[in-house]
Amino acid sequence: MNHLPATPAVDTAPTRSREPLVFGGVPEAEGWALAPITPRDRVHFRTDHELPLEEFRRELPDGVTVSYDQGEGLYRVDGACGTASVVAEWVRAWCAGRGTATVGLRAETDVRRRAPRDLPPAFLDGLCRHYLPVSLKRLQRNSSTLRLHVPDPDDLTQQVSEWILKAVEQFDEGKGVPFGAFLATQLSKWVHDLGRNAHGRTAADTENRQQKAVAAFLAEHQRRPSEKELAAYMGQSVATLRRNSQTVATLNGLRNLQSLDGVGPDGTEIMLPDAHEAPDEIMGEAEQTLLSHALTAACAPDPDARPDQRAGQPNVLGWATWYLTTWGGRTKTQLSGDLGTSVRNMNVHADRVERALKVRLVELAD
Structure with missing residues (x-):
C-alpha cells in the first residue's frame, strides 16, 4: 500500500508586527496626513547685519x-511656486534700503516642505520626545565629530532636536520610507555638514577623502602610505595631493587656534627679544608673530555680541582669507574654489577683520 508523503506542518499563527507609533493620540501615519508636504519657491540668504525679523x-x-536659522545665520523666504525671482528681488531691495548687504542670495524653485507648526502640537511633541533619545543613540558612532563642533551636552541635545524638526519639515510620507529610516539617513548627512559649514565644503570633503584613503591603505598594507603611494591610491597627481594636503593642514590649524574662540589672544603674554641683542632675522620673525597674533585676535568673537549673532562667533572665513592671501600666496579666486564659497562672501568676512585689525595695529604701534 502506497503512502503519500506527510504534509509539512504550517505555522498558522499570525506574524507579530510592530504596533504603529502613536503620538498625542494620533497614529504616526495619520499625523503626517494632517499636514501634507507641499511645494513652494524658496529664497535663501545671509546678511552682514542681523535683520529686524518682526x-x-x-x-x-x-x-x-520667512524663517531664520540662528545656528547657520540663514534666512529662508517662502512664496508660491513661480515667484522665486520676484521674491529674490524684493528681498534684495528691502535689505539694501536698510543698509544691509545680502550674502549668497539664492532662489530655488519647487521646494517640497511642510511647516512643523501645522502638525497638531501634541503629535509633534510626542514625536520629538520619542525620536530624541533614538537619534542621540544613533549618533554615538559620530561622537568624535560631534564633540569637535558641539562639545556641550546641552547644546548637542538642542542641535539634535533642531535636526528632528528639520527632518519633519523635509519628510515626504508619499515615498514609502518610514520617518525613522529617513531621519537616520539625514542625521549622518547633517553631522558631515557641520564640518563643511564651519570650515568650507571643499576643504572638509578633501579631508574626509584623504582620511578614508589613508585608512584603506593601512588596512591593506599595514603601514601608512608615502606621498607618492597615496596620490596613486587616490588617482591624483602628487602636485594635486600636495595642494589638497595644504588645504587640510589649514583646516586642522583653524580647528586648533584656541584664540579664535576669544580665550587666547588677550590672556597670553608674548615674550619679545631685545632689538639691540637679537639678529635681524629673529626680529623679523617676532614681528611676523605679532602680526599673526593681531590677526587672530581680530577674528575672535566680539564679547559684547550675543552668541547667536554673526559678530558673536569666531570669524574663521575672515582669518583664512587674510592669512592665506597675505602669507599663503593664494588669490581670493583660488580660495573661493578651495573653500566652496563666493569671493563676495569672503570679502564680507575679510572687511570685518580689517575693521578690528586696524584697532589692533594701532595698539601694537603704541
Whole structure:
C-alpha cells in the first residue's frame, strides 16, 4: 500500500508586527496626513547685519513667509511656486534700503516642505520626545565629530532636536520610507555638514577623502602610505595631493587656534627679544608673530555680541582669507574654489577683520 508523503506542518499563527507609533493620540501615519508636504519657491540668504525679523515679517508680500536659522545665520523666504525671482528681488531691495548687504542670495524653485507648526502640537511633541533619545543613540558612532563642533551636552541635545524638526519639515510620507529610516539617513548627512559649514565644503570633503584613503591603505598594507603611494591610491597627481594636503593642514590649524574662540589672544603674554641683542632675522620673525597674533585676535568673537549673532562667533572665513592671501600666496579666486564659497562672501568676512585689525595695529604701534 502506497503512502503519500506527510504534509509539512504550517505555522498558522499570525506574524507579530510592530504596533504603529502613536503620538498625542494620533497614529504616526495619520499625523503626517494632517499636514501634507507641499511645494513652494524658496529664497535663501545671509546678511552682514542681523535683520529686524518682526519688521521684515510685517512687510513681506501677502502669502510669503520667512524663517531664520540662528545656528547657520540663514534666512529662508517662502512664496508660491513661480515667484522665486520676484521674491529674490524684493528681498534684495528691502535689505539694501536698510543698509544691509545680502550674502549668497539664492532662489530655488519647487521646494517640497511642510511647516512643523501645522502638525497638531501634541503629535509633534510626542514625536520629538520619542525620536530624541533614538537619534542621540544613533549618533554615538559620530561622537568624535560631534564633540569637535558641539562639545556641550546641552547644546548637542538642542542641535539634535533642531535636526528632528528639520527632518519633519523635509519628510515626504508619499515615498514609502518610514520617518525613522529617513531621519537616520539625514542625521549622518547633517553631522558631515557641520564640518563643511564651519570650515568650507571643499576643504572638509578633501579631508574626509584623504582620511578614508589613508585608512584603506593601512588596512591593506599595514603601514601608512608615502606621498607618492597615496596620490596613486587616490588617482591624483602628487602636485594635486600636495595642494589638497595644504588645504587640510589649514583646516586642522583653524580647528586648533584656541584664540579664535576669544580665550587666547588677550590672556597670553608674548615674550619679545631685545632689538639691540637679537639678529635681524629673529626680529623679523617676532614681528611676523605679532602680526599673526593681531590677526587672530581680530577674528575672535566680539564679547559684547550675543552668541547667536554673526559678530558673536569666531570669524574663521575672515582669518583664512587674510592669512592665506597675505602669507599663503593664494588669490581670493583660488580660495573661493578651495573653500566652496563666493569671493563676495569672503570679502564680507575679510572687511570685518580689517575693521578690528586696524584697532589692533594701532595698539601694537603704541
